[in-house]
Amino acid sequence: MSGNPTNSSDNRIDADLDPGRNIVIVPSDNEDRLSEKQFVDYHSYREQFLKWLLHLGKNPDKALGYSAYTVYESGYRAAAFDRWVWDHHDEYRIPPSHEDADEYLQEVAYSDRSHASKGKIEEMLKRYFRWLAHKYGKDEWKPDFTFDSSGGGKPRDFLTVDERRAIREAALEHGNIPSYNSLTPKKRTEWKGYVAKTLDKPADEVTPEDWNQVDGWKITSLVWTSLDTGLRPVEVRRAKTSWVDVSNEVLRIPKEESSKNRDNWMVSLTDRTAKALERWMEERKNYSRYDDTETLWLTTHDNPYGSKSLGRLLRRLCDKAGIRTDNRQLSWYAIRHSVGTYMTHERDLAATKAQLRHKSVKTTMKYDAVPVEDRRDALDRMG
Known part of the structure; x- marks a missing residue:
């Protein structure tokens, strides 16, 4: 200047x-x-x-x-x-x-x-x-993957169809609401209303044992939304309650909050994911950490999620799902790249471009490849 x-x-x-x-x-x-x-x-x-x-x-x-x-x-x-x-x-x-x-x-x-x-x-x-x-005086940064001296770098892996299903199921089993004994009398009363609504029974009939029958929906909704929309880590961090449109089963991401800051995006959700988000939005009201923020998901330390915390979450889900991660460079982007690969396979590059919120079709072109499962089938047919 x-x-x-x-x-x-x-x-x-x-x-x-x-x-x-x-x-x-x-x-x-x-x-x-x-x-x-x-x-x-x-x-x-x-x-x-x-x-x-x-x-x-x-x-x-x-x-x-x-x-x-x-x-x-x-x-x-x-x-x-x-x-x-x-x-x-x-x-x-x-x-x-x-x-x-x-x-x-x-x-x-x-x-x-x-x-x-x-x-x-x-x-x-x-x-x-x-x-x-x-x-x-901070810790040194260590990259999640490297490029060899000849420049032959390879980006991180992506999830196969079977792995996506296994991660989805593992996320369904992940998460609990606060235990009955950990709550103050005031918070216990607030949570009793949520438990009653979830179990479809009168609040005055809710017992401490009923708490064990109600699972938390935060991780399920976060993972399922990412499996549908390929949210980047920065988009998970920026996600707000105002993005969620359950009735139309979409996320509405305004250009001011999208990763590339170019356009408003309307991204499709499955019926299952929309229901999970609806459950989470209701459960979320009972956590004091969300009282003064529109942030859709916070960690247990009251911070927005980032690449490191999401990477740790994915590894825990892989362990639970029995997915081997040795000799692989799995990060949260593995979910995004799986969306791009299989959306292109099932539909076309135009659908992938819209779902992954790419400005240029050149970015989407990297997904124009035949998935490994189909290549394996081709080899079987070739004899």
């Missing part, structure tokens, strides 16, 4: 640290998005990062830094990642989180970039978060 207090020399790393290479502290694409105060803040932040790379980044214990060329490349890639974070959250935000890195690398893995480029981005993220660990 023209109002930002800098000149060309101020926006370069010192010459003695940058022999033969003009390492820009704040690239123009980032500068153009910032107010004057944000620019001053970001300039200082970036300068510390780049100097750390030059002096210490390669081996902090031995005070060995990277070459100026490596810092030049990593600096621009890190700036592009920062812009992605700002777009992703619709606000200026530093530092980025581990969840941001997970989701960014996932998008990179399924992009049209070359394998070598994907590997360079992964290396940048490791360097970036190593510095953040040094600066803020």
Whole structure:
């Protein structure tokens, strides 16, 4: 921005640290998005990062830094990642989180970039978060998958039809309402009304034993909704009660809250999922953690779900369903990719594009492949 207090020399790393290479502290694409105060803040932040790379980044214990060329490349890639974070959250935000890195690398893995480029981005993220660990005392970031040195990266796996059914059944058995003895007298009275309605009996006839007959619907509704709509982790985090339209069996995601922030989306739900959401919406009223928020699902620690917590949930469901996860790179995106694969197989790319909320059909094209089950059938027929 023209109002930002800098000149060309101020926006370069010192010459003695940058022999033969003009390492820009704040690239123009980032500068153009910032107010004057944000620019001053970001300039200082970036300068510390780049100097750390030059002096210490390669081996902090031995005070060995990277070459100026490596810092030049990593600096621009890190700036592009920062812009992605700002777009992703619709606000200026530093530092980025581990969840941001997970989701960014996932998008990179399924992009049209070359394998070598994907590997360079992964290396940048490791360097970036190593510095953040040094600066803020946080844990270092570890990617859920990596690209080999030749650039032959492979994105994470997806669920087969049988695995989707097994996950759906496992989610149905997951979750409980608060136990009778854990509730205060006041909350017990509130929950008694819910138990009575669920069991279709008068409230004054509800007994403590009835509590054991009523299951919680939070995890079931979250998992089933994701199995239908392929919710990204960020969409699970942003999901609001206002999105839910049970009567029409759809999610209505406004463009202001969609992951790509381009269009309003109306996404189909199955009858089973709509009923699960209806049950959860009723149950949700009894939890005080939801009193002042429209957030549709919160963890037991009262936080919105993120990539890490959703990944742990998926692994628990796989264990319960008897799905082996060794030698696989399963993440929450495995659910999304299964929706894309089988929606394309059952219908067409247009249906997949709408259900997964893609702006471009190019993104959807990666699902234009024959599922493994059908290929296996073809091999059987081939003899």
